Amino acid sequence: MEKVILIKYGELSTKKDNINYFLTRLRDNILFVLKDLNVKVDYDKGRMFIHTKEDFETVISSVPKVFGIHEINICYIIESIDFKEIADQTVNLLKEFSLKTFKVESKRSNKRIPLTSIELSKNMGAQILKNIPNLKVDVNNPEVLVNIEYRNSNTLVYFEQIKGLGGYPVGTLGKGLLMLSGGIDSPVAGYLTSKRGVKLEAIYFESPPHTSHEAKDKVISLARKLAIYNNDINLHIINFTEIQESIYKNIPHEYLITIMRRMMYRISAIIAYNRNCKVLVNGESIGQVASQTLTSMSAINSVVNIPVIRPLACFDKLDIIAIAKSIETYETSILPFEDCCTIFVPKHPVINPDKHKCEEYEKLIPYEELIYQTIKNHEILKITSKEEKQFEDLL
Ligand code: ATP
Numbered sequence: 022m023e024k025v026i027l028i029k030y031g032e033l034s035t036k037k038d039n040i041n042y043f044l045t046r047l048r049d050n051i052l053f054v055l056k057d058l059n060v061k062v063d064y065d066k067g068r069m070f071i072h073t074k075e076d077f078e079t080v081i082s083s084v085p086k087v088f089g090i091h092e093i094n095i096c097y098i099i100e101s102i103d104f105k106e107i108a109d110q111t112v113n114l115l116k117e118f119s120l121k122t123f124k125v126e127s128k129r130s131n132k133r134i135p136l137t138s139i140e141l142s143k144n145m146g147a148q149i150l151k152n153i154p155n156l157k158v159d160v161n162n163p164e165v166l167v168n169i170e171y172r173n174s175n176t177l178v179y180f181e182q183i184k185g186l187g188g189y190p191v192g193t194l195g196k197g198l199l200m201l202s203g204g205i206d207s208p209v210a211g212y213l214t215s216k217r218g219v220k221l222e223a224i225y226f227e228s229p230p231h232t233s234h235e236a237k238d239k240v241i242s243l244a245r246k247l248a249i250y251n252n253d254i255n256l257h258i259i260n261f262t263e264i265q266e267s268i269y270k271n272i273p274h275e276y277l278i279t280i281m282r283r284m285m286y287r288i289s290a291i292i293a294y295n296r297n298c299k300v301l302v303n304g305e306s307i308g309q310v311a312s313q314t315l316t317s318m319s320a321i322n323s324v325v326n327i328p329v330i331r332p333l334a335c336f337d338k339l340d341i342i343a344i345a346k347s348i349e350t351y352e353t354s355i356l357p358f359e360d361c362c363t364i365f366v367p368k369h370p371v372i373n374p375d376k377h378k379c380e381e382y383e384k385l386i387p388y389e390e391l392i393y394q395t396i397k398n399h400e401i402l403k404i405t406s407k408e409e410k411q412f413e414d415l416l
Pocket residue numbers: 199200201202203204205206207208224225226227302303304305309310312360361362
């Protein structure tokens with residue numbers, strides 16, 4: 022009998038012809054988070070198995086943040102399809118626990134077995150009751166659920182389950198470029214997009230000296246949190262100072278944010294194109310601020326052709342905060358260092374900007390040349406989840 026970690030797929034199992042594409046990626050992503058450990062992973066269409074002699078707790082604690090997993094179980098593979106043998110081994114396993122109640126649940130992929138799943142569960146329950154005194158069946162609220170899967174050449178027995186995050190393995194749906202600010206929203210938007218299988222690169226606009234080094238460190242720290250789900254993240258740092266100042270000097274202040282965001286979109290679209298990212302992703306949420314009214318979004322979005330994914334478009338702030346807390350970005354996001362948006366905020370930003378006015382105002386600045394220069398000189402950082410946590414002491 023071998024003790025392994027059993028992975029169940031959930032939504033992934035609905036993929037038919039191309040399921041293998043998703044499963045090889047899931048396997049590779051699991052191997053990536055376990056790269057410091059000695060493990061072997063194999064799989065079939067329904068189940069994946071991690072074989073290891075390492076400490077099970079260590080292995081198991083690394084896996085739940087890999088997208089595409091529905092459930093994780095510590096599982097025993099019994100190399101037999103003989104009911105008596107399976108029952109004996111299951112009883113031995115259960116004797117290890119000090120239990121009062123249990124329930125058996127059976128799955129039967131070996132269709133040559135003449136009994137139904139319910140009959141198998143009843144028979145197994147009877148064997149357990151016969152061999153372990155004082156144990157009782159509780160179908161509603163058992164202390165332990167004894168799962169038994171009768172397969173063609175072996176049998177799986179497992180008890181406890183850890184819930185996975187679901188979604189699709191990162192990378193199976195291509196790449197997206199996340200506009201990552203130091204705020205609460207954009208890391209959550211990134212998390213939700215990765216969950217659908219999209220591997221992220223990220224872009225951050227800074228305006229030194231108007232924005233501080235701490236603001237940049239904060240974004241790096243957030244990117245590191247997102248790297249947990251993405252294997253690693255390339256973070257593009259764009260120096261936005263000259264563009265920002267040029268807008269500030271030349272354009273009516275009520276249009277500062279609209280034009281600034283049009284510039285961000287233009288730059289992001291070029292970087293996305295260069296990096297083979299098929300979409301932009303950001304943390305915009307309808308109505309949250311003046312630049313997120315429908316008219317504003319339309320005036321800003323109109324400068325690019327690339328699709329823009331806004332996972333938070335219809336979320337309330339409180340729901341966004343709940344996710345930010347669950348992915349542990351919230352505490353970092355609320356640190357007070359300002360990103361470039363907040364420095365140049367006008368008293369009365371336009372709520373319904375006029376696209377044609379935007380175009381007229383933009384003629385007042387040589388933005389194409391400025392964009393070209395800033396992209397040419399931009400910095401790319403490769404962020405992994407396991408780097409030095411130099412920023413954590415500020416929390
Ligand atoms: P957040 O909390 O994510 O910063 P917000 O409510 O402050 O969002 P805005 O500042 O209007 O809203 O920004 C909307 C979105 O634009 C952000 O969620 C982010 O995706 C992107 N964005 C804003 N500022 C920057 C920046 N400095 N660098 C990269 N992306 C940015």
